[in-house]
Amino acid sequence: MKTETTSKILDLGTKVLRITGWAALMALIVWTVVPPPVPPTAHKRIPVHVWHMWSGEWLPVIENVADEFNKSQDKYEVIPLEIPPGDGDQKFLLSVSGGNPPDVMVQWTQAIDTYAQSGILQPMDTMMTPAEKHHFLYDDYPAVHNNGWYKTHLYGLTVGFDVYACYYRPNEWRSAGLDPDHFPSSFEALTEESKKLNQYDAAGNLTRLGFFPQAFTNYAPAFGGGFYDPQTGRILLDTPQNLNALNYVVGDYKNIGIDKLLRFKAGMQSDDAASWPFIQGQLAVTVDGEWRVLQMAQYAPTMDYRVAPLPPAAGGKPLSSFSVADFLTIPAGAKEKEGAWEFIKFWSGLDHPEPAAKFQAKFCWLPTSPQMAQAPDYQAFLKKYPQFRTFVKLAASPNVVNIPPVPYQMFLNDRILVAGDLAERGAKSPEQALKSLEAEAAREQARRKGLGYDQ
Amino acid sequence: MKKQFVGYAFISPWLIGFIIFTAFPFLSSVYLSFTRYNIVQNPVWVGLANYRTLFSGDPIFWHSLNATLIFAVAAVPLGVIAGVGLALLLNSNVGGIGVYRTIFFLPSIVPVVAGSIVFLSVLNPNIGLVNRLLKAGFGVTGPNWLQDPTWAVVTLVMLSLWGVGGSMVIYLAGLKDIPAHLYEAARIDGANAFQRLRHITLPMLTPVIFFNLVMGLIGVFQYFTQAYVFQQAMVNQGGAPDSIHFYALYLFERAWRYMDMGYASAMGWVLFLVIMGITGILFAGQKKWVHYEN
DSSP states (O other): OHHHHHHHHHHHHHHHHHHHHHHHHHHHHHHHHSOOOOOOOSSOOEEEEEEEOOOGGGHHHHHHHHHHHHHHOSSEEEEEEEOOGGGHHHHHHHHHHTTOOOSEEEEOSSOHHHHHHTTOBOOSGGGSOHHHHHIIIIISOHHHHTSSEETTEEOOEEEEEEOEEEEEOHHHHHHTTOOTTSOOSSHHHHHHHHGGGOEEOTTSOEEEEEEOOOOHHHHGGGGTOOSEETTTTEEOOSOHHHHHHHHHHHHHHHHHOHHHHHHHHHHSOOSSGGGOHHHHTSEEEEEEETTHHHHHHHHOTTOOOEEEOOOOOTTOOSSOEEOEEEEEEOBTTOSOHHHHHHHHHHHHTSSOHHHHHHHHHHHTOOOSSHHHHHSHHHHHHHHHOTTHHHHHHHHTOTTEEOOOOSTTHHHHHHHHHHHHHHHHTTSSOHHHHHHHHHHHHHHHHHHHHHTTOOO | OHHHHHHHHHHHHHHHHHIIIIIHHHHHHHHHTTEEOOSSSOOEEOTTHHHHHHHHSOHHHHHHHHHHHHHHHHHHHHHHHHHHHHHHHTTSOOTTHHHHHHHHHGGGGSOHHHHHHHHHHHTOTTTOHHHHHHHHHHOOOOOOTTTSHHHHHHHHHHHHHHTTHHHHHHHHHHHHTSOHHHHHHHHHTTOOHHHHIIIIIHHHHHHHHHHHHHHHHHHHHTOOHHHHHHHHHTGGGTOOOGGGOOHHHHHHIIIIISOOHHHHHHHHHHHHHHHHHHHHHHHHHHHHHOOOOO
16 A cells, blocks of 8 residues: 555656656747847837947946937937957957948957958948038048048048157156256257156166156157158158167167166056056156046046156157057948948047037047037046146147058057067167068068059 | 767767867868968968968068977976976875875966966066065076066976976876886896886886877977967066067967968968977887887
8 A cells, every 4th residue: 555655656756757847848948949028118229239348447438428329319229349358359350250240340459451451341431421521631630530541441430549748747856856847848858857867776776767768659759750651651660760769769778778677667567557657656757648647537636747748859840649549440241330320420529529529538538629629528628637738739730640551550560569679678779670670561561462462 | 880870979069069160170271371361351362372471581480480499499398307307206105295296286277377477477577576585585686587588488488387287197197107016126136216217217108208298399389378478468568578479479460460361371381280290200209219018
């Protein structure tokens, strides 16, 4: 009797298990096959997918641009997506290759010409109205309208760009017997005066560097150099001006001591935000970008500091700077090009620079046109951060130098940096480094022509 | 036949994955190396142009190959010596040997990027632990480990030795496999410890040494992650020296930064042939120094 009851219980248990198993299997099939319910929306709008690489403090800003755009109209809805900057280019290229790119890609990499030659990007000048084109060509700053072109078309609209100027602290200048109200008017004077700002420990190691020598790309413009002539379309590498700039950097390394300087650099804290060596007091005068102003406000709000343009060297140009840009691009395979263009115009202020000024201010970015600079939102920003005015002056300057707009610009940029590095370390003389650089560029051109590229 | 079919059916997930994700890309890259290919456009046949440029018009290719060879010459033999040495020490019959083996094995399972970052910090010439200890203990100013072209290679060699625990375990297994009667016979014949090492342990270990040598060479020619981490970490310190611009790094740059996948494929095949050539030489020479039991 007992055995029979047990057997019945076991049978029942088996049945329950079997039914549960089948039910779970069916649920799994239904869950896999049936698409998830779409959340109801008040207005069904066309999605515009925007990929960007901002995180941290910048993420809310880009999300705010998307929110403002979405509020401004009822046809499109921008969906921003952050992709990691480390492999952002790979993700983008694979999405293009897979036929499913975003509608807008905010591009940090200085490779617009490379991508344009590959047919990845949609020309944007063809989407502009005559009025928009006029504004872009004649109102926007040269750093904006000279950038993003490949041959005769515009493939990347500059929405943000970096320029570089000298950060310094008045109290340190006074302590060194220098007058912070009269920043040196020539590169040579700056070099000489800033030596008084160097500090050493008892063992003779540098603890503070008066004027921090950086990549020669940053100094070439102040010496009248650069890497490209937009008038002739020629790449400029082994030029007397660039040689002067490189000679200066190398001379500075030698004066301080290459090993000593490299050790000092290696000992500097991270270059990021609060750890920036200028904030930490390791650098007295340093050439850096405009974004540091916001970081100074966040991480060293009480620190008294000033910003001045890098003064020109003998024969150099005033208000000059190297520059890199952030571009808004539309992949050629984008599904919603019209929506993408609407968003790009909204953000960049192509039609209405004044409202777009508030985005630039929130990003702590430079204005792209005088109209934007004069907008109330931007003026309020400048009032809050007076140090930023120096960068605005630089932004409007015609002496801003970009990476050459050629399809092998990434290669060229890397080799320019390597040439500077080899000269700084003493592995090559500045003359040899620039001659090698010129030869490398010529070889790359020849290689590409051999492969059938026109450039 | 049916049994074979069932067998293939069971391994089909791996087989399909292998064909799609390994065999197809591997064979495709042969074709791509004869093309101009930028990932997003169709490949265009250019014949031997990529190979011609590699051998006659690209000094960076030769420089990166040379840098890799120098690194290989230093890192591989030292890796073998360190691996065998450690295995011999950890083959001793002392208390707590399991703990020691674990300690020496642990670095080999630490993620490569994490290990590289730790090395960057510890070997920082100004504020790193090693140079501080050198200064405090011996009054010596330590080298510029990361920025000096020669010392940067030394640093990467040390980093590769730090992860020698993986091969050490294989050497240890090889040592355990040596028949005890050989040592007993040697002892009876009056052989001392060094003679036993020289005439029994090392000869009997040569198949394992040979295996690790081949694997080490293959690995070192594809050395990428650590050098890439160094390069990225030193962007704001004046850049990494050119002496650690290794072949795999240049191949990666060509493929993904400069969008020259065809050229990078040609580089990949040249690397493959170099590795095959060196491995072939090693196999040809092994008859003279590798002793198999049978």
